Amino acid sequence: MADGGASTFILLITALLVSGSVSAVLIDQWGDMSSALEENRKGKEADAKTSLSFAGDAMEVDYDDSVNPNEMTFYLQNSGQYVLDEDTLVVMVDGVSVTSSISATILPGGAEWTDTRLLEVVVSSSSWSYQNDDTLSVSAVVSSEITSGYRGTDTMNIEVRLDV
Amino acid sequence: MGASVGIGGLIIGMTMMVVFSMVVASFDAQVDSSLQSIDSANEALPVYTIDDATLWEGAVVDVQISSGGSGYSNGTLVSSTGNGGFTGTFTVDGSGAIISVAITSHGNYSSAPTIVVQGQTPTSSASFVVSIGNFIHSNITNTGSYITPLREIWVFSDGANPTNLGSIYSSGINDPHWYSGETLHIQWSESGTLPVSRFALSVKGVNMASSLA
Secondary structure (H helix, E strand, O other): OHHHHHHHHHHHHHHHHHHHHHHHHHHHHHHHHHHHHHHHHHHHHHHHOOOEEEEOOOOOEEEEOOOOOEEEEEEEEEOOOOOEEEEEEEEEEOOEEOHHHEEEEEEOOOOOEOOOOEEEEEEEEOOOOOOOOOEEEEEEEEEEOOEOOEOOEEEEEEEEEEEO | OHHHHHHHHHHHHHHHHHHHHHHHHHHHHHHHHHHHHHHHHOOOOOOEEEEEEEEEEEEEEEEEEEEOOEOOOOEEEEEOOOOOOOEEEEEEOOOOOEEEEEEEEOOOOOOOOOEEEOOOOOOEOOEEEEEEEEEEEEEEEEOOOOOEEHHHEEEEEOOEEEEEHHHHOOOOOOOOEEOOOOEEEEEEEEOOOOOOOEEEEEEOOEEEEEEOO
């Protein structure tokens, strides 16, 4: 009986140690998973609160063919909640990037592109030879300023008609 | 010994239940937090209509005081030529000289009208220099549920000359908003290239345009 009691006691202690170890591993794993979920959530929140939109009249996008290279002027609005970083702006016209020739001005004057401000974008290219009433595709990608350690990103695509 | 085994089993079971409840509570908190974050990002989109939009090409856009005269009291300005509908108000200093003018109705004229003081006999008459130009009038209605701060609204003429509505709409209220069902009459001087043919409105990524009558 004494041997039986000792072996039962050993089994009990073993079970306690195993359950304690399993608990520790589970808690540790859950901590990692929780951190991953939190990071994922913050990234998705940043994307959800970052929004870029065309502003103005898509039928009347100004195109100046009197200068070389020709220039196109349009306006983008911060329609999200996070401040956007105009330095990250990438513009494509008919699928071709014009990133190297972008001039961006925040309206009205201000240091930050907040949700009440517009960005006047002037892009140019020596390869353009558009005419009045030509239709083309304009795309833009922008990221937000870093908020809580994360940047959101949004894209905008629109068909516009040029007004020369 | 049997009791010890039972107690041991109870401890193990309790431990596992505590761990399980911690996991469930943490998971619930994560889901709630995520849903709140995503919900807060999804605001209602503005919905609105442009009821009408009119360009007045001969509106009085500026009245400068050439000579303030004397013997006036604060009063009203009208035009003595044309039937364009201009009205304004003025204030005077201690000698009755006109020192400031405010336009209350810009009117619409084919040529610059002569502006006079209404119904007063001064010691010395005042005179004014009048400039006419483009003035856009429009009625817009918020047909959605999104209450829009006017500072988030931009107006455009021919897709250019963006003007923030918060800077041109005078309601006497700080940081005014555009409420559901409300119609605003907006008007502003347009100094862009002539002729202006279209008017556009942009609110939080929602754009609408109309030809100018």
